[in-house]
Amino acid sequence: MAAEATLHHGHGTENTAGHGHQDDKDLWQGGHSPFRIGYGKVMMWYFLISDTFTFASFLIAYAAERFANSAAWPKAAEVFSSIPVHAFGLDKLHAPLVFVSFMTFLLILSSYTMVRAVQEGYRMNKWGVVAFLVPTIICGIMFLGCQYLEWTHLIREGMTPTSASSLTKVILFGNLFFVITGFHGMHVLGGVVLNTWLAVSAANGRFDKVGHYEMVEKLGLYWHFVDLVWVYVFLCFYLL
Amino acid sequence: MNFDEPVQGHLHWDDNEYSFGKKEAVRTIAILSVVTVVEVGIAISYDAFSTDGGKYKWGISLLMAIFSVIKVIFIMGTFMHLKHEKKGFILTCLLPFLFLIWAIIAFTFEGSSWEMMRGWLNAF
Structure with missing residues (x-):
C-alpha cells in the first residue's frame, strides 16, 4: 500500500529506491502513468504532434514557394475579396477576408462548445455533453459547407490545383491552397464523424457505464487541434 | 477495439473546478475572438490604406505571426488543458x-x- 501511495504521487523512482524489491517490481511492471493522465490521452497528444509536423511540412513548403516567387505571389485581399454566396447579392460586395473570418469564427465557436462538452463530461452530465456536442457538429458541418462555397467560387474563377486565375497568376498558389485547405477539411470531416459517434455513444449511456467521459476529452483534443491548425492556415493564406 | 480502457487521471471535477473551468473557457473564446478581429482589421486596413508600397509589410507579417502564436498558446494551454498537465x-x-x-x-x-x-x- 505504501509503495502504491508513493507511486501515485508521481515520484516513484526517488521515493521507492532502496525500499525493497516489491517497489521496483511494481514500477517496472508498467500500469503507472508518469504524466498522471490516461494512456489514450497521451497517445492522442502524440498523434497530434505527428500531425502537426505533417501540416508544418505543407505550410513550410508554401513558405519556400512563396519566397521563391515573391514578386508574382498573389495578394490575399485580392484573391479572397468576395463572399461566395449568391443570396442577397452578397457576391457583388467587395468584402475582402470577410467570408474566411466567418469560417474562422465558426471554428472558434465550435472549440468553445467542445470545451464545454468536455467540462460537462467531468461532471458526468450525459445530456450536457450531448447538448454541447450538437452545436460543435453543426459548426463543423457549416465550416465544410463554407469551404465548398469558397472552393467552387475559386474554381469558377479559374484557380484549380493545376491552373492559375488572372488574380492568382502563380499555379503553385492554387495547388498549395487546395492541398492544404483540403487536408485541413478532411480533418474537419473526420472530426464531425467522430463527434457524431461521440454524441450518439454519450446519449446511449456508454460513458456512464464506463464511469468516465475521457473519450470526450480525447476527441476534444483532436477538435481543438483542427482549430489550432486553422490558425496557421488562416495566417499563411489570408493574413500574410 | 476497446475504447474504454482503464485510465489514470483527474476525470471528475468538483463544483469549484467546474465554475472556474467555465469562466476560463469564456475568457479564452473572448480573447481568441478579439485577436482574430484585430488581425483581420489590420490585414484589411494595411491593404486598403497603406502608402508604403509594401515596404513595411514584413512588420505587419511579424505582428500577425505574434498574434497567431498568442492564439495557439490559449488554444493549447486552456482549451487543450496543456497548462494544467505535469x-x-x-x-x-x-x-x-x-x-x-x-x-x-x-x-x-x-x-x-x-x-x-x-x-x-x-x-x-
Whole structure:
C-alpha cells in the first residue's frame, strides 16, 4: 500500500529506491502513468504532434514557394475579396477576408462548445455533453459547407490545383491552397464523424457505464487541434 | 477495439473546478475572438490604406505571426488543458516543435535562393 501511495504521487523512482524489491517490481511492471493522465490521452497528444509536423511540412513548403516567387505571389485581399454566396447579392460586395473570418469564427465557436462538452463530461452530465456536442457538429458541418462555397467560387474563377486565375497568376498558389485547405477539411470531416459517434455513444449511456467521459476529452483534443491548425492556415493564406 | 480502457487521471471535477473551468473557457473564446478581429482589421486596413508600397509589410507579417502564436498558446494551454498537465508532459509535447524553428528559417532561405538562381539562369 505504501509503495502504491508513493507511486501515485508521481515520484516513484526517488521515493521507492532502496525500499525493497516489491517497489521496483511494481514500477517496472508498467500500469503507472508518469504524466498522471490516461494512456489514450497521451497517445492522442502524440498523434497530434505527428500531425502537426505533417501540416508544418505543407505550410513550410508554401513558405519556400512563396519566397521563391515573391514578386508574382498573389495578394490575399485580392484573391479572397468576395463572399461566395449568391443570396442577397452578397457576391457583388467587395468584402475582402470577410467570408474566411466567418469560417474562422465558426471554428472558434465550435472549440468553445467542445470545451464545454468536455467540462460537462467531468461532471458526468450525459445530456450536457450531448447538448454541447450538437452545436460543435453543426459548426463543423457549416465550416465544410463554407469551404465548398469558397472552393467552387475559386474554381469558377479559374484557380484549380493545376491552373492559375488572372488574380492568382502563380499555379503553385492554387495547388498549395487546395492541398492544404483540403487536408485541413478532411480533418474537419473526420472530426464531425467522430463527434457524431461521440454524441450518439454519450446519449446511449456508454460513458456512464464506463464511469468516465475521457473519450470526450480525447476527441476534444483532436477538435481543438483542427482549430489550432486553422490558425496557421488562416495566417499563411489570408493574413500574410 | 476497446475504447474504454482503464485510465489514470483527474476525470471528475468538483463544483469549484467546474465554475472556474467555465469562466476560463469564456475568457479564452473572448480573447481568441478579439485577436482574430484585430488581425483581420489590420490585414484589411494595411491593404486598403497603406502608402508604403509594401515596404513595411514584413512588420505587419511579424505582428500577425505574434498574434497567431498568442492564439495557439490559449488554444493549447486552456482549451487543450496543456497548462494544467505535469511539466514533463508539457515539455514532451512542446520540445519537438523546436525543429520547426530550424525548418522555417532553412526553407525560407532556400526559397529565396531558388528565386535568385532563377534570375541567374534567366540571365544566360
